[in-house]
Amino acid sequence: MSRFIITIGLITTTFLCLFDTTAYAQKHQLRDSLVQDFRSGTLIVRLKTHENRLNSIEEVLDKASTSPSYRKRLTEKRDIIIANRDRFNEDLVSAFSKEYTFSEVRFIFDRDVKRFQAGELEGVFLGTDLTPLSEVKPIQGAYYFFGEGSTQMSGNSREGLLVMDTKGDQLPSWFPSYLRAKSNGKSFISMFGGDRYPYLPAEKVVKKFMKSLGKL
16 A cells, blocks of 8 residues: 555656656746847837927917916926936937847837837838838837836736737746936926926936846
8 A cells, every 4th residue: 555655646746746847847938939039130219208298388388377386387297207318219219229239129109109000101200300201111129118117917917118019918027128317306396396307317228228138
């Protein structure tokens, strides 16, 4: 009886080891496949326009009933949004152009993503000066997005720069799919009238991203 129990135990242990080995191999195969797709594909840097937010502000400013004091605050808020948006977009494009070498990279405004996914190419992608390109080659292979968003963590979502698939879902946690975009200190200071630019240096962020990609 004891020999039978030992035999069953050995068989079970062997089976579990084989199962773990197979699962481990499959997991690494999936990881290697994603990394290869990413390296041979295209990273599309999605630049925010804040179009809806700015349109909402303009609608209030256009109303005759808007008080002078509120109009002044809204105008200041609009100007800060535009200034920060333009500065960050320019810095991010410059940083990727200088520092990013892991895959092909292209730039697009967030408002044009649907046009791109519908098959349009003319005037969708941007040059390093943020002007639309009239002639571009179709993207070959896989593509991924890089841009501002919120992590998909239940109860602990964080805003930052995310690496996402074609549906806008963040890549797995083992992949360097989250980077902090803003300095907490700068964001706090801006509340009291200090420097209104809350973002970390884009070049530093892209260098960190490249370093993480190199460890895959």
